[in-house]
Amino acid sequence: MAKGAKIALAGEGGQGVQSVAMIITEAAYEDGREALYIPNFGVEQRGGVSVAYVQISDEPIGSPKFKTADIVIALSDRAVRRTQRYVGDKTIFVYDADIEGVEDDLPKNAAKVLAIPAIKVAKDELHPRVFNIVIMGAVIGATGVVDVDRAKQAIEKKLGYKFEKDPKLRELNFKALERGMELVKEEL
Amino acid sequence: MAKGAKIALAGEGGQGVQSVAMIITEAAYEDGREALYIPNFGVEQRGGVSVAYVQISDEPIGSPKFKTADIVIALSDRAVRRTQRYVGDKTIFVYDADIEGVEDDLPKNAAKVLAIPAIKVAKDELHPRVFNIVIMGAVIGATGVVDVDRAKQAIEKKLGYKFEKDPKLRELNFKALERGMELVKEEL
Amino acid sequence: MSSPWKPVTYENGKGIFHLFTNLCKGCGLCVEKCPVNTIGWSKKLGVYGTPAVEPGHGEKDCIACGICELVCPDCAIKIEKVKDKKEA
Amino acid sequence: MSSPWKPVTYENGKGIFHLFTNLCKGCGLCVEKCPVNTIGWSKKLGVYGTPAVEPGHGEKDCIACGICELVCPDCAIKIEKVKDKKEA
Amino acid sequence: MADKPIEGEKRVFMTGNEVVAWAALAAGAEIMYGYPITPQNEIMHYWTRLAPKYGRKFLQTEDEISAGFTTIGGVLAGRRAFTATSGPGNTLMQEPMSMAEMMRIPVVQVVTQRGGPSTATVIYSQQEVTMTCFGGNGEGARIVYSTSTHQELFDYTIKAFNTAWKYRFPTHILGDGYQSKMRESLTMYDPASRGIEMVPTEPYVAKGGVPGIDRDPNHLRNTYNTEDELYDVVMGIMSDWEKYAPEIAEYQEFDAEDAEVLIVAHGVVTRAVQAAVKELRAQGKKVGHFRPVTLRPLAEEQLRKRAENAKVVLVVESAYGQLCKIIANSLYGLTTPIKKVLKPGVGVTAEEVVEEVSKLL
Amino acid sequence: MADKPIEGEKRVFMTGNEVVAWAALAAGAEIMYGYPITPQNEIMHYWTRLAPKYGRKFLQTEDEISAGFTTIGGVLAGRRAFTATSGPGNTLMQEPMSMAEMMRIPVVQVVTQRGGPSTATVIYSQQEVTMTCFGGNGEGARIVYSTSTHQELFDYTIKAFNTAWKYRFPTHILGDGYQSKMRESLTMYDPASRGIEMVPTEPYVAKGGVPGIDRDPNHLRNTYNTEDELYDVVMGIMSDWEKYAPEIAEYQEFDAEDAEVLIVAHGVVTRAVQAAVKELRAQGKKVGHFRPVTLRPLAEEQLRKRAENAKVVLVVESAYGQLCKIIANSLYGLTTPIKKVLKPGVGVTAEEVVEEVSKLL
Amino acid sequence: MSVAPKMPKCWRPETKAHKFCPGCGHGLVLKALGEAIDELGIQERTVFGCDIGCSLLAWDFFNIDTVQTHHGRTTPVITGIKRANEDVIGIAYMGDGGGYAIGSQHLVNAATRNEKITVILVNNTNYGMTGGQMAPTTLPNQKTETSPYGRDVEATGNPTQGPEMVAAITPDTAYVARGTVANVRQLKKFMKRALENQISGNGFSFVEVLSGCPTNWRTNAAETWKFIEETMPQYFKIGEIKVPGEKKEG
Amino acid sequence: MSVAPKMPKCWRPETKAHKFCPGCGHGLVLKALGEAIDELGIQERTVFGCDIGCSLLAWDFFNIDTVQTHHGRTTPVITGIKRANEDVIGIAYMGDGGGYAIGSQHLVNAATRNEKITVILVNNTNYGMTGGQMAPTTLPNQKTETSPYGRDVEATGNPTQGPEMVAAITPDTAYVARGTVANVRQLKKFMKRALENQISGNGFSFVEVLSGCPTNWRTNAAETWKFIEETMPQYFKIGEIKVPGEKKEG
């Protein structure tokens, strides 16, 4: 995939998709690229699916939302259903392999549909709390929209104050990022 | 003057121009004619000049207000000044002969400018309270827009309840009406 | 700056009653409040062409108490006490 | 009409604790209010994918007082007293 | 309690505000909600005097926002409910009117235009056209009758209740201070005596039966959670709007067919224009007049036909181009030049119209 | 207390609401008055955090009516004062805005459009165009900048204070929920560092000196007693308006010169249109774009020139024809057909625009 | 030397006779206010705001910078000015309709926020400017244009007790009183105290004034006085209701 | 037979789990209200109105005809319905922002007019729906999104005492109380009494409820309870404030 991308990231409230979007776009911005990120919002968000729309490009970015994403990442059953509308025939659709009961809801028209074991990897290999960083890795792996080092800098900027207290956390996060990238590359 | 007329009646708050307009238009209405009456109004009316715009015609009446009146009747110095704008070269301008200090303010462009001693006649011959009926007579005399008998019926309708108590009042009012008609006819 | 309002002035020894016709609206509030009932309707007309007021209509004379001045919403009355006389 | 919510049921002799996972939002209000501190986080997930609650986490057993039912803003808990036993 | 406010027909001479009160009574309006404002006040004055005699109700609210929302409440309860306001009160009422527009609540609002912007004058203007047709954060799914005579005030006030309840769009009688305050004659009547059937009303809430058992509850909302939900709702409203617009639109023509100068004017200004056209025709001049009765929807096709054949369209209004915008927008594509006589806040007389037309010929 | 909020230039990545707060600080705005509403809230959130650091003030009022009237008060006191709102809040603010229009009070109002009519959605739309330009019982003597990027949000928020105080018309930044909530990059700067001089402010009341002795008192009113008085006032305002409109109007063109399809769009929609034009030009299609930056006044002459030469004008907007009415009205007399893509309450993407244009070619 | 009327110094002579009706209480209220301003020496710093309602007729009344605004909106306009320039002494002058009906959210919230402004509200038991409709303060059974058969308290409630409400929602630093045009000297004292409370930065101040509207009441002078002095006080208690750190005058 | 949750009968099961946040007090308020409606047997006659604010999330909450309206406008909508159909039991459900700020003119005037409706106002000391701004009820020094350094009472006033204000302006036939979600049984009693006051045609009824907003308070369950049970009552007194013809429960 090229250096620009339209990404729809969707999950449950607690899964941290908005902070993933935030870190990725900040990384791209720091990289001197055009980046645009807009969350969904509405009056009934409590418990609703949280969607982050991210665009990164070398050119000025058009509409903040888009019809069809280059990559969709869905982290819950409801997110799988909600994000179908952003799938076109060039879209890579990524979902977590642990999500149950969505077999019939997976998009039929996507370029690729990938199941990655992000929840499992985070839980078993790393720590459940870095689940969203694994996802961030997956996004970067799938799109190449930001450089890994930039991504690490952005994580550092966001979580640096925590890393100072517990340097092991840094390692854990960076590991998560890399594992995420690997997960998706294995599948691509 | 024809059977239709545009009349601007102006005076001080207590002089009763609105009730004159009311009775005349009701008389015309009862006569089966087209009649339209609109008072002026605004936020600073207290103590302002009271103007009544009256139109009577055999045809549907256009705009409720008009640029130029067929007859203007002004009952105070301020009313003389205020009503100048309604005077055109076909306008008959009537004012009370007792008004002082308006010599320079009388319209120059009117067809006729008549001073009638309405206040004096009402005070000396009749009763100050029927001053407005004298004026009503003057309007009818000048325009012929309503039949005298109709006018009397209209007065009867409006003041009948008073006349019942004191039949002399009826006579006084009808007298006032006739005197008003005479006053203006003398001048015309 | 001289006042644009010329008073009509009434004097009775105890006080001077100034009435500014261009301010008096003839509301009658003062008439009702005069403790000696001396205020009544004048032949002079007020600002709206209705009768203004004047003292001298009651059985008693104006005592220059100033109540009429106080209650006039239009500041149409000014009362001057003629106190100097006695004091002097 | 059968209920669209299937409870997870816990019984301890004194009472029955029903937890409707599709209603429980995992807010923890019940946890704080249980007088015997028996409510804790369950492995079962609630309606928002966060842990639901269950009794049996404290030193004492549920006494079927019904407070948790009362304070749950989502009606996710139903307590049945097993009173018949003794009375019978 | 008296039976019918008006039996059969009755010729009368009264102010426009009184006419509206009688018309609402005759239409079977059951409750009025209102807040005082000049020149609307006497509608309430007459209503409060008359209503109790016919078992009708009145509530004076704390402001026009409340008057609008209580009127919505009255309609939701299934009543023929109405309100009346003007100028800054109409500005405030855009909040409830936008809700009525969104939820298709058939409120009837009488507007007696006064001078604007702001508090301006209590007298007269045609400066509430844009606001009454398109006010608030909406798309103008509203029906607006602009009256010109007391007879029309009577006729269209009655009709407004029927249009509102038939199509379920908020419906507005756009009068003005002149019409409110002037007296002229008209014939009042019991609608039934002329074969006018009042469209039945229907409650939106408290419809009877236990919701959830006997029927579904009625859950009315004006707030949506996603863009797509909203899009569907708005497009649904607007497609109904487009569908019904042609049958709702009303207009009048005066010597328009062969007019070289086509004068467009609405409301009370049409009276001056009609008189001017008569005079100009008498002078042999090919002048005609197109008068939209409904400003929203506009009788676009009919207007277009006349404007197409004219040499010039002259828009005359007591505002600074509010009617003109509607007209130019509807006539887009034609090349007939549009001239304007704009008199914000002041009346227009036949003489002035004659003078202006004479300049064009 | 910190000195200048921004020294020199600074590249940042933030939400539009944060941009507005910084821009107002940079412009020397001294006080904000506001009432919460989505999607405007974060302007206040950032302002309340930042303002005290620079000696600026804030008042949260009881509603938008109050927010608007207190803002007027702030301006009367001679301050660069502003407010921000959206949707139903903007509807309510039409009351104070009509007073500002009438009395030429240079308030600055930021509008972050959300879905309409009524409460509708808290998200996005372009459905506040008619209201922001022409709301209330007035004639639209208001200046409206419709922004499309965070950079413009910054630039025009600063500019709005200058335009307002220079011409003394209420001035509006018309943004939307997307712009409010999205993050993108921009360059913030101290206006002085770019040679932008802030137009000085001046008190309307408490001007110093004893009125009646040292100077005449300033007696400000918005209510007139006669129709003629009002007519003169309104015509005075509108003649100033007509006079300054050409120098206030701003626009942008993209491949418009030889465009056969001329797309007209404003605000955030222009982004999609610009992208679409690029793509269509790459396909060799003669498509161009005219983007009004000011919706009020409109750059009529410039638009006309382009529309005249086009084969078709395509208006694209996230509303049901609000921009289109302004455009058709301004282009009256041309015969170039106008087509519409109307998407009330939802975003428009470049793909959609490309698709729609392709249907026309 | 010619005799001049005894007008407060801050009145603007050029606009007198003022625009109020004959016998209107507004003139008395503004006399008390004008004298209070004179005595406090604050003419230069004062900004006077008036509502629409008959208070609008005071738009050119004083030699004081004045802003006339919309119905009920004087409170926020003066609040906005005061918040932007604390040196100003801000007076919001309004009627009972403007204060208790259409502007009540502003009154209640300005009072709650303890805004450092002075609100003077003229209670004439009706909507004067619009021709005499029922106001929140209309007395039980009083006839008005919208209560033509007399105010029915069962259907429309009892007269609003404004100062009592304001007192209930303001902190101890607020000043609240109800005066009457029947006692102009006392009224002036209340006005002065209200303004002093603002000058000292203490807090909100509010004076309701019982006032006459002979035009809409359709009363002659005797009846006007009777209504003000005898009838109104049956429903509205005259006196100071809240005085910061002092005992009230009842 | 399967076990069903113990929801009030008038709740609409199809829309549960409801839309409020985890731990939100609105759920408890509506439980108390639902049970009160059940016990009074008025489900069929009741019309429920909700404001925008988090109360909007109850627009499909009950098996009761419901209308969701604008911010602050629930009171006039329900008033309008009740005036048009007196058989209806009208409930206006709103937040502290909707009732005490933008809708305060409606609350004050409906109370003064003694409208025969029931207003239930959820006091969560902030504007919940819009993400936690300062409300009229925000506590001194409480941090919100628009009082990021804590509410400064000198500049913005003290928390509105709503029921006390309503009690001050209503006649003796009104019912006024303040309950709390920390005492659902008492709250239900207050709700019932409020509704009974409407059913009997007595007069206005008003219940403010102290309620939790863990989302904007950013509190966990323990902190939420603590804020509701310990902190809020320091400023807001729980109990009945006005009970027609009966003694209050304090």
Ligand SMILES: Cc1ncc(C[n+]2csc(CCOP(=O)(O)OP(=O)(O)O)c2C)c(N)n1
């Ligand atoms: C928004 C709005 N609604 C209504 C009006 C009409 N209006 C003007 S003054 C007034 C009432 C004034 O009554 P009050 O405030 O008691 O003052 P008073 O005239 O009695 O002194 C009303 C309803 C208006 N100007 N603006």
Ligand SMILES: Cc1ncc(C[n+]2csc(CCOP(=O)(O)OP(=O)(O)O)c2C)c(N)n1
């Ligand atoms: C006219 C208007 N102004 C502002 C808003 C935005 N708004 C929606 S809900 C809300 C605040 C809600 O607070 P509250 O009434 O306390 O209810 P809560 O959410 O706290 O339960 C605001 C300001 C709106 N919808 N309409």
Ligand code: SF4
């Ligand atoms: S109170 Fe004043 S205005 Fe009224 S009659 Fe007496 S002097 Fe004249």
Ligand code: SF4
């Ligand atoms: S000064 Fe006193 S006594 Fe003299 S007229 Fe006036 S009120 Fe009467």
Ligand code: SF4
């Ligand atoms: S109170 Fe209810 S929703 Fe909250 S955790 Fe307990 S059972 Fe779940």
Ligand code: SF4
């Ligand atoms: S019923 Fe009582 S004891 Fe049992 S879990 Fe609930 S709160 Fe605890």
Ligand code: SF4
């Ligand atoms: S209408 Fe009443 S309040 Fe207004 S000026 Fe006249 S007397 Fe005074």
Ligand code: SF4
């Ligand atoms: S934001 Fe607060 S009040 Fe609103 S639903 Fe969530 S917890 Fe409840």
Ligand SMILES: [Mg+2]
């Ligand atoms: Mg009043």
Ligand SMILES: [Mg+2]
């Ligand atoms: Mg709240």
